[in-house]
Amino acid sequence: MVAGKTREERWSLAGVTALVTGGSKGIGHAIVEELAEFGARVHTCSRNAAELEACRQRWEEKGLQVTVSVCDVSVPADRESLMATVKANFGGKLDILVNNAGQSLFKLAAESTSDDYTRIMATNLESCFHLSQLAHPLLLASGIGGSVVHISSIAGFIGLPALAIYSMTKGAMNQLTRSLATEWAHDGIRVNCIAPGGVKTDISSDKTIDPELVKKEMARVPMGRIAEPEEVASMVAFLCMPAASYMTGQVICIDGGRTIT
Ligand SMILES: NC(=O)c1ccc[n+]([C@@H]2O[C@H](COP(=O)([O-])OP(=O)(O)OC[C@H]3O[C@@H](n4cnc5c(N)ncnc54)[C@H](OP(=O)(O)O)[C@@H]3O)[C@@H](O)[C@H]2O)c1
Numbered sequence: 001m002v003a004g005k006t007r008e009e010r011w012s013l014a015g016v017t018a019l020v021t022g023g024s025k026g027i028g029h030a031i032v033e034e035l036a037e038f039g040a041r042v043h044t045c046s047r048n049a050a051e052l053e054a055c056r057q058r059w060e061e062k063g064l065q066v067t068v069s070v071c072d073v074s075v076p077a078d079r080e081s082l083m084a085t086v087k088a089n090f091g092g093k094l095d096i097l098v099n100n101a102g103q104s105l106f107k108l109a110a111e112s113t114s115d116d117y118t119r120i121m122a123t124n125l126e127s128c129f130h131l132s133q134l135a136h137p138l139l140l141a142s143g144i145g146g147s148v149v150h151i152s153s154i155a156g157f158i159g160l161p162a163l164a165i166y167s168m169t170k171g172a173m174n175q176l177t178r179s180l181a182t183e184w185a186h187d188g189i190r191v192n193c194i195a196p197g198g199v200k201t202d203i204s205s206d207k208t209i210d211p212e213l214v215k216k217e218m219a220r221v222p223m224g225r226i227a228e229p230e231e232v233a234s235m236v237a238f239l240c241m242p243a244a245s246y247m248t249g250q251v252i253c254i255d256g257g258r259t260i261t
Pocket of ligand 1: 026153
């Protein structure tokens with residue numbers, strides 16, 4: 001609730017706690033920095049210990065409060081131990097969960113294997129559902145109302161070739177957002193989702209993407225460019241602030257206008 005809060009308090013994350021998955025690179029890295037720069041204490045994870053430690057050191061030098069641990073979000077036992085670490089770090093409560101870690105797969109549906117299906121489903125969708133479940137008691141313990149943000153994709157709304165499995169996970173994350181928002185509103189937990197279009201990261205520079213498809217796609221983006229990771233991170237910060245206290249169950253496209261063409 002915002003009643004009685006000053007503007008400064010409504011647009012702040014001072015003192016709140018956050019878990020952001022996949023913070024060593026790309027969009028997740030920008031989200032960690034944005035939340036921490038607004039005053040949050042953040043925990044993040046990825047599969048690469050050396051990269052995570054290098055990030056942690058850079059964040060420490062900038063005066064940001066960020067802790068890290070290795071976790072493969074596609075592995076249920078890793079998800080359990082990630083949440084146990086978060087619980088211990090933040091004194092049994094959590095204010096913000098950002099389900100960002102994800103992988104793409106540019107492959108025709110007819111050529112995709114059952115291993116492809118299992119890996120992408122576990123990494124993008126099952127992790128999002130299970131981490132939300134595991135975080136629920138910690139979000140309930142948040143004295144200020146918890147906030148969950150999923151990072152899906154416009155691929156969950158529109159048909160794109162060679163992205164069937166990936167797009168299925170993102171479409172399901174959009175629906176999971178609405179389902180959890182409905183179930184958890186009475187717990188004071190808001191659940192929203194951001195669906196980016198192309199963002200400048202390792203995923204969008206993947207050499208397996210057909211260059212012709214990229215050209216065609218870019219021609220359909222009114223703003224004529226892809227996003228910087230920071231342009232996604234700013235929306236995550238807003239959704240987690242008291243300023244967004246009446247927003248829940250929404251899927252917000254950050255796509256330079258791609259989905260309106
Ligand atoms: N870039 C785009 O154009 C775009 C567009 C729409 C949506 N998205 C979504 O945005 C999210 C972030 O993507 P990005 O572009 O920032 O990708 P990225 O640059 O490849 O970064 C992905 C991050 O997630 C981590 N990660 C990947 N698999 C993981 C796993 N199994 N367990 C734990 N961490 C894992 C990576 O670290 P490790 O690999 O070292 O584990 C890295 O920190 C994804 O959900 C993606 O689908 C991206």
